[in-house]
Amino acid sequence: MENDFGQIIGKSKPLRDVLEVAKKVAPTQATVLITGESGSGKELIAHGIHAHSDRHDKLFLPVNCGALPETLLESLLFGHMKGSFTGAFANQEGLFEKARGGTIFLDEIGEIPQHLQVKLLRALEAKEILPIGCTTPRRIDVRVLAATNRDLKKEVELGRFRDDLYYRLNVMEIHIPPLRERPEDIPMLIEYLIQKHNPELKRNFKGAQPPVVRALMSLPWKGNVRELDNVIEHIMILADGEWITLNDMPPALLNSDETVPPFTPDLKEAVMQFEKQHIVRVLDQVGQDRKEAAKLLDISLSSLYRKLEELGIS
Ligand SMILES: Nc1ncnc2c1ncn2[C@@H]1O[C@H](COP(=O)(O)OP(=O)(O)O)[C@@H](O)[C@H]1O
Ligand SMILES: [Mg+2]
Known part of the structure; x- marks a missing residue:
């Protein structure tokens, strides 16, 4: 009953097509943008991609980019130095560093504020990040998978999402069709x-x-x-x-x-x-x-x- 791509159930043609692409892209380092309605299985596919990559024995860290205020999200992703803002009592490593060797899953990427879009693009392109309050960039080794239930292309047209980041994320797109x-x-x-x-x-x-x-x-x-x-x-x-x-x-x-x-x-x-x-x-x-x-x-x-x-x- 199970698919050979983990716990992903279903044998329909649209789902088989999704799994075929996911299997091909899994062992690469490519950034993947997974699109589809809420509840359609985006996180499950992201996890499957991680599990079929050579990063599988390292961390898979999902982050919901829509759930946190900007500063908290920035600190969660990139980390911060002690004293860099009120309440920053100690140095804090961000998930981009914690996930070293593994995969980070940026869920609801369409919600990410403009200023963080710039930092994210830099992380993807230069493979380095700057924790809040830190002046020397840090190298990162993490694969990025992202997901959205929005039409990101439309967000780009509306000027809400940076086109350079969109193209960088969209190297590979996997669309999961709705259940209906x-x-x-x-x-x-x-x-x-x-x-x-x-x-x-x-x-x-x-x-x-x-x-x-x-x-x-x-x-x-x-x-x-x-x-x-x-x-x-x-x-x-x-x-x-x-x-x-x-x-x-x-x-x-x-x-x-x-x-x-x-x-x-x-x-x-x-x-x-x-x-x-x-x-x-x-x-x-x-x-x-x-x-x-x-x-x-x-x-x-x-x-x-x-x-x-x-x-x-x-
Ligand atoms: N093809 C599938 N087979 C088994 N469980 C699935 C499948 N698709 C989704 N699910 C389950 O449905 C729920 C929602 O899936 P999730 O990956 O979180 O969706 P999304 O990230 O698109 O909102 C989870 O409990 C997930 O395990
Ligand atoms: Mg989800």
């Missing part, structure tokens, strides 16, 4: 996530029934794999039995207007999506009266029940 564009990965992920949560929740679910899997495959997953993970955990906490059934699904998920079917080229799948949408609409019209709905749909009541089960409509 690779629904084929969802069944494997569900299975993996159930097995992941079983021990910590002290449960013993065997899996999810096919209508559940189909229903989950048709959701837009704005929070991508992270959101799917949370939903599976939520369901597992509340559900009983060995298999997750449609009854265990949070109603808000099933009836949400958000269930805009994702685009699927497969005709059978597309027809099913349309059938589902249509039946749900008719049921809504008649206040969930199934007899009445069957009449309007011009099918027998038993065919309607079969369809409801098949299409994962509760």
